[in-house]
Amino acid sequence: MTKAMRSPGEAHHEYREIRGFASFDDPDALSYVDSDGRPNFALIQQTDEFRVLRRRLTTFIFPMTALFLASYLTFVLLSAYAKDFVSTKVIGVINLGILLGLGQFVTSIIITLGYARYAKRRLDPQRKLLAEMTGVEE
Amino acid sequence: MPTTGNPVLNLSVFAVFVLITLYIVYRFSSRNVTASDYYAAGSSFTGAQNGVALSGDFLSAASFLGISGGIAAHGYDGFLYSVGWVVAWLVGLLLIAEGLRNTGRFTVGDVLAFRMRQRPVRAAAANATLVISFFYMIAQMAGAGGLIALLLNVTSKWGQAVLIAVVGMVMVLYVLLGGMKGTTWVQIIKAVLLLLCVTMMSIFLLGKFGFSLSGIMQQATENNRLGDAVLDPGAKYGFSSTSKLDFVSLALSLVLGIASLPHVLMRFYTVPNASEARRSVVWATWTMVIFYLCTLVIGFGAMALVGTDKIAAAPGGENSAAPLLAFEIGGAVLLGIVSAVAFATILAVVAGLTLAASASFAHDVYANVIKRGNVEPRREIRVARLTAVVVGFLSILGGIAANGQNVAFLVSLALALAASANLSTILYTIFWRRFNTTGTLWSIYGGLGSCLVLIIFSPVMSGAKTSIFPDVDFAWFPLGNPGLVSIPFSFLCGFLATIFSKREPEMDGKAAEMEVRAISGIGART
Structure with missing residues (x-):
């Protein structure tokens, strides 16, 4: 695998959220892994790096879930309770309801690709950072 | 001569x-998989391979035969299934896939029992897996x-029951004789x-209709008793306020249940x-x-070229639409293919299901x-095989009862069951x-x-002409799909039971471990 090049602006942004590599001098930094090689998860949970990661993840997935559920339920409820509206013919005999249904396909693709992109740019680098800092591999 | 060609x-x-x-x-499975990575194929598949296998798990007989x-x-009411099946992926992608991968090993029980008391939670997770897989x-x-009945043109109920039994036994046998290790390749x-x-x-x-979906649908309306109305919602649902609720309930089960299926x-x-995993x-x-766009074309194509009445009268009922269409456009060869x-x-989906069911029983209930x-691996695998036989036998009986x-x-x-038992619990625990043991069990x-x-107690089991037991009536619940009630109910149970039970003492930092692993993936394989 080739290493992704970070643009200078992005790099600056990333480093702002790191506590800094100076923590190598800190005796605590060595104890992310105990003498048996087991990671100290409670300590990792408290780090800023982990909190940033958690915040980035939840601020994406929960609003997106709300969005696609709302869009899907709109389609379902309109089909069930606004029959005349969704029966409006649009292209030939294809009606608005079928088009709304196909629209769900489009939003699914957009959200999937959007998440893949977001994860690659915002989540994976932070995960890598956390793994390097704590010395705990995946 | 029967309309579906020569049986031989x-x-x-x-x-x-x-x-x-x-x-x-067989060639693929014996080359790629060793005995040691029985349950998870050694976590060795790439994202692309696994993605195709994953869609293989979804593209079951239900998707292909049932939805078309x-x-x-x-018409329109069938199209709801296609939409639900696609949107359901987002639940898996955003909420479940990565967290689950990072905290579990082989079964759903691994994740649910991760930071809880092991024995009751594992047993509960295994029970849920068995019931869902059975359905x-x-x-x-x-x-x-139904498929084999169509090929052989068997129309009597008894003849079809014998066929289901024979086909079911062949499938279980195939799984037992070592087919399970190749499940992923089967799926791909x-x-x-x-x-x-x-x-x-x-x-x-x-192409036949000049690349016009509208053209296909136009001709479809001419071969359906409802005419134009089949393109509008309400051909199956939507005549009364109860059936409208049933439609919504089905939609909810589809979108929330698919990514909660154990296999x-x-x-x-x-x-x-x-x-x-992502x-x-x-x-x-x-x-x-791509697949569900095609089911739309194939479904309306079957209505246009075969006709709804002819499909309903064929062995296997509605499920015969795609094979009948294949015969109509490509003769016996395409029907055979x-x-x-x-x-x-x-076969592939049954293998996957049997694997899920027997793994959860052998790994969670028997071993843990x-x-x-304290159990030797050989005995665990024997128990897994025995479970496969029992689940297979019971589902043959169920399949005969549900024929048509x-x-x-x-x-x-099954999706309603999966969403009710698994989704709430997985989301809470991640x-x-x-969230604690009491909440998990509730x-x-x-x-x-x-x-x-x-x-x-729904019309699916009794009280209606289309019920599994049409001659008795003990139904009091009006909806055919219970998801609208049972899914929120499970979220509520988990929430209240947690709130009203004592905070559990921290178990060796398991809660912290779970959160860190689920979100960051670090330490997931230590």
């Missing part, structure tokens, strides 16, 4: 095709039986074949890391979107609950720190129990 010719094309695919599968049949029979298997068995090969098959059929159909959840374990879902989304692909589909972790029902509808019951058993009770 049908069957020989079918048999040749099944044998070729099984040979390919649902569209061919009910899902019933649909596959009914689908397989079958998913590719199925996709090719539906894409070709769709392109052909569209689909297990599929997230066969990749080496979280980013591969890549596999992205791959699966593409195949899924489509049936063989559908059969390989069912009954034997408390739309398999996509039968699957929607994202809610306060949300699993509350969801599973309420859902089962509502299915038993």
Whole structure:
């Protein structure tokens, strides 16, 4: 695998959220892994790096879930309770309801690709950072 | 002569095709998988391979036969299934795939019991897995039986029951004789074949109608009793306020249940890391979107070229729409190929389900609950095989009872069960720190129990002409699909039971470990 090049602006942004590599001098930094090689998860949970990661993840997935559920339920409820509206013919005999249904396909693709992109740019680098800092591999 | 051609010719094309695919599968599985990575294939698959296999798990007989049949029979109302199946992926992608992959090993029980008291939670998770897999298997068995009945043109109920039993036994036998280790490759090969098959059929159909979907639908309305109205909602649902609620309930079960199915959840374990799990879902989304667009074309194509009445009268009922369409446009050869692909589909999904069910019983109940972790691997595998036989036998009986029902509808019951028992529990345990053992048990058993009770007392079981037991009437729950009630109920049970029970003492930092692993993936393989 080739290493992704970070643009200078992005790099600056990333480093702002790191506590800094100076923590190598800190005796605590060595104890992310105990003498048996087991990671100290409670300590990792408290780090800023982990909190940033958690915040980035939840601020994406929960609003997106709300969005696609709302869009899907709109389609379902309109089909069930606004029959005349969704029966409006649009292209030939294809009606608005079928088009709304196909629209769900489009939003699914957009959200999937959007998440893949977001994860690659915002989540994976932070995960890598956390793994390097704590010395705990995946 | 029967309308579906010569049974001998049908069957020989079918048999040749099944044998070729099984040979390919056998070659692949003996080359790639060793005995040691029995449950999760050594987490060795790439995201792309796993993505195709993952869509293979979804593209069951229900998707192919049931949904195209649902569209061919009910038009718009059948189309709901296609939409639900696609959107459901987002639940898996955003909420479940990575967290699950990072915290579990082989089964759903691994994740649910991660930071809880092991024995009761593992037992509960295994019970849920067994019940869900059983319902899902019933649909596959009914689908397989109907398919072979169509090929052989068997119309009597008894003859079809014998066929379901024989086909079911062949499938279980295939799983027992070592087919399970190749499940992932079965899924990959079958998913590719199925996709090719539906894409070709769709392109052909569209071409026949001058690449106009509207043209296909226009002619479809001429071969359906409802005429134009079949393109509007309400052909199956929507005549009364109860049936409208039923439509919404079905929609909810579809979108929340699919990514909660145990054999689909297990599929997230066969990749080496979280980013591969994510890549596999992205791959699966593409195949899924193409496939379900094709079901729309095939469903309306079957209505246009075969006609709804003829489909309803064929052996296997609505489920015969796609095979009948294949015969209409490609004769016995295409019928044989489509049936063989559908059969390989069912075989692969049954193998995956049997694996999920027997793994959860052998790994969670037998090894961890009954034997408390002290068990030789050989005995665990013997128990797994025995479970496969029992689950197979029961689902053959269920398949015979459910013969003739739309398999996509039968699957929607399994989905309601999966969403009720698993979804609430998985989301709580990954994202809610306060969630505890009491809450876990309540949300699993509350969801599973309420859902089962509502299915038993629904019009699906008794009281209507289309029921499994039409001669008796003990139905008091009006909806055919209980998801609208049981899914919120399981969330509520889990929430209240947690709030009103004591905070659990921290178990060796397990809660912190789970959160860090689920979100970051670090330490997931230590």
